[in-house]
Amino acid sequence: MSQAPTNATLAPRRYGAINWIGLYTLYRKEVRRFLAVGTQTVLAPMVTTLLFLAVFVLAMGRSVDLVGGVPYMEFLAPGLIMMAMTQNAFANTSSSLMIAKIQGNIVDLLMPPLTAFEITLGLALGGLTRGIVVGLATAAAIWVFVPLHLSHVWAVVFYAAMASLMLAQLGVVAGIYAEKFDHMAAVTNFIITPLAFLSGTFYSTERLPDFGRLLAHLNPFFYMIDGFRYGLIGHADGSLWLGAATLVAVNLALLVANYLSFERGNRMKP
Amino acid sequence: MSVVPGSPPSNLRRFGAVNWIGLFALTQREARRGLQDYNYQILGPVVSSLLYLAVFHLALRTTGGTASNADLLNFIAPGLIIFVACEKAFECAAGSFIFDKHERIIADLLMAPLSSAERVLGYLGGCCLAGGAVGLAVALVTLFFADLSLYSVGALVFFGLMGTMLHALIGILVGIWAEKWDSYAVVHTFLLLPLSFLSGLFYRVENLPETAQSLVRFNPVFYVIDGFRWGMKGTGSADPAIGAGILLAVNAVLFALTYVWFRRGYRLKP
Numbered sequence: 106m107s108q109a110p111t112n113a114t115l116a117p118r119r120y121g122a123i124n125w126i127g128l129y130t131l132y133r134k135e136v137r138r139f140l141a142v143g144t145q146t147v148l149a150p151m152v153t154t155l156l157f158l159a160v161f162v163l164a165m166g167r168s169v170d171l172v173g174g175v176p177y178m179e180f181l182a183p184g185l186i187m188m189a190m191t192q193n194a195f196a197n198t199s200s201s202l203m204i205a206k207i208q209g210n211i212v213d214l215l216m217p218p219l220t221a222f223e224i225t226l227g228l229a230l231g232g233l234t235r236g237i238v239v240g241l242a243t244a245a246a247i248w249v250f251v252p253l254h255l256s257h258v259w260a261v262v263f264y265a266a267m268a269s270l271m272l273a274q275l276g277v278v279a280g281i282y283a284e285k286f287d288h289m290a291a292v293t294n295f296i297i298t299p300l301a302f303l304s305g306t307f308y309s310t311e312r313l314p315d316f317g318r319l320l321a322h323l324n325p326f327f328y329m330i331d332g333f334r335y336g337l338i339g340h341a342d343g344s345l346w347l348g349a350a351t352l353v354a355v356n357l358a359l360l361v362a363n364y365l366s367f368e369r370g371n372r373m374k375p
Numbered sequence: 376m377s378v379v380p381g382s383p384p385s386n387l388r389r390f391g392a393v394n395w396i397g398l399f400a401l402t403q404r405e406a407r408r409g410l411q412d413y414n415y416q417i418l419g420p421v422v423s424s425l426l427y428l429a430v431f432h433l434a435l436r437t438t439g440g441t442a443s444n445a446d447l448l449n450f451i452a453p454g455l456i457i458f459v460a461c462e463k464a465f466e467c468a469a470g471s472f473i474f475d476k477h478e479r480i481i482a483d484l485l486m487a488p489l490s491s492a493e494r495v496l497g498y499l500g501g502c503c504l505a506g507g508a509v510g511l512a513v514a515l516v517t518l519f520f521a522d523l524s525l526y527s528v529g530a531l532v533f534f535g536l537m538g539t540m541l542h543a544l545i546g547i548l549v550g551i552w553a554e555k556w557d558s559y560a561v562v563h564t565f566l567l568l569p570l571s572f573l574s575g576l577f578y579r580v581e582n583l584p585e586t587a588q589s590l591v592r593f594n595p596v597f598y599v600i601d602g603f604r605w606g607m608k609g610t611g612s613a614d615p616a617i618g619a620g621i622l623l624a625v626n627a628v629l630f631a632l633t634y635v636w637f638r639r640g641y642r643l644k645p
Contacts, residue, residue, distance in 0.1 A: 145557060145560050
């Protein structure tokens with residue numbers, strides 16, 4: 106009479122090694138989240154990038170000579186595009202986790218049948234997409250004023266993707282760590298912005314004093330900007346292969362760290 | 376000795392023309408709120424100002440510009456000081472209102488026995504103080520890297536006050552009008568940041584093309600920065616007296632508008 110239903114539909118759903126539908130859903134949620142407020146997430150970086158371009162070109166004056174064989178404006182443009190990409194990739198994942206934690210809807214991320222790896226990947230790819238979209242938008246805006254050439258397409262694509270991915274993953278780290286908006290502001294103000302500003306976006310590290318150059322070359326942000334700039338103007342300050350290896354290594358390390366955080370539920374599960 | 380029904384009870388507290396205690400309490404609350412978490416409310420702007428100085432210094436040094444490096448830093452430093460003070464004043468005013476509206480504690484302000492003018496003055500006082508404190512902190516740190524002279528203390532105080540007041544008033548208006556944090560970000564990115572960045576903060580407006588030079592004269596923030604710099608260095612791009620007149624007029628109009636909005640309870644009362 107009261108037999109347990111043997112209905113096959115009640116059996117747990119089975120996935121292969123990866124829950125593709127779940128992964129895609131999380132990714133889509135992350136992308137739609139920033140596209141819904143496109144004015145702030147895409148248009149705003151375009152405006153700020155153009156402002157920086159105007160300010161630096163006007164402040165340096167016409168007296169500035171060639172940097173690395175190209176006019177200062179063309180030297181500056183790739184750095185500004187890269188800065189916009191990285192800042193936005195970071196903002197996407199960090200704000201997503203931060204707000205979810207504060208509003209309590211982080212359970213929506215932890216309850217679905219997603220493995221720690223899938224969560225990490227979905228979030229990171231969402232941030233990567235934001236970085237690329239912002240990169241394309243700012244490049245289009247800058248292109249109106251500065252001629253951009255694609256000298257080495259592979260470098261442009263590789264460094265854009267690696268840099269966005271790295272900052273998206275750093276955003277996950279920050280989003281997991283931070284418990285208040287103040288913590289997030291501290292991470293942005295005291296770590297991310299200084300690393301981005303002092304990475305050779307606005308100046309060439311070649312003419313820094315030896316110690317300054319050593320410091321600059323210890324900053325992973327330097328390699329992102331340098332490699333990306335190489336793709337656009339064909340000139341690099343540092344070693345491209347060292348840069349590529351550094352970025353791949355940092356990305357892998359962050360992937361493992363974030364995987365472990367989600368696996369353990371650091372600061373997310375009671 | 377009979378009490379007329381409906382007349383106010385005899386123990387009703389009476390104020391003179393101005394409720395000084397209430398005004399002071401509101402001013403104090405706003406100033407404290409603007410500076411409560413000093414390690415990022417004050418240190419954040421200090422760090423970002425230093426980054427701007429460092430980046431301009433290195434950009435000029437490594438690109439071989441002919442403009443004198445010390446000249447550029449001495450030129451930028453006063454602009455940065457007033458810029459961070461103004462940013463803080465705006466953030467303080469707009470942030471307070473949007474936060475209070477969201478948390479539904481705006482009633483605390485509306486119920487208190489304060490007249491509309493006292494409310495406007497309380498917010499203005501608090502936010503100008505917070506802005507001034509941040510500006511002072513940045514000035515102290517900047518002293519190590521640039522020569523800050525004092526040409527006219529009166530002008531510094533006047534233009535400092537006018538600048539923070541202008542931004543605090545815009546902040547109050549935005550805070551009253553905005554329903555979401557998005558509107559705050561939109562006004563900041565698309566209005567205030569361009570007004571500040573394109574107003575001679577980092578470069579001499581004489582470097583601009585002619586049309587832009589005449590356009591900049593319609594930007595009140597230009598007079599704030601130029602006047603403040605005049606107070607330090609004794610030279611400027613515009614006549615400080617004209618700037619003072621324009622700022623007084625703009626602030627008076629914005630003050631009147633804010634007063635009317637409070638008086639009517641626009642977007643604040645049901």
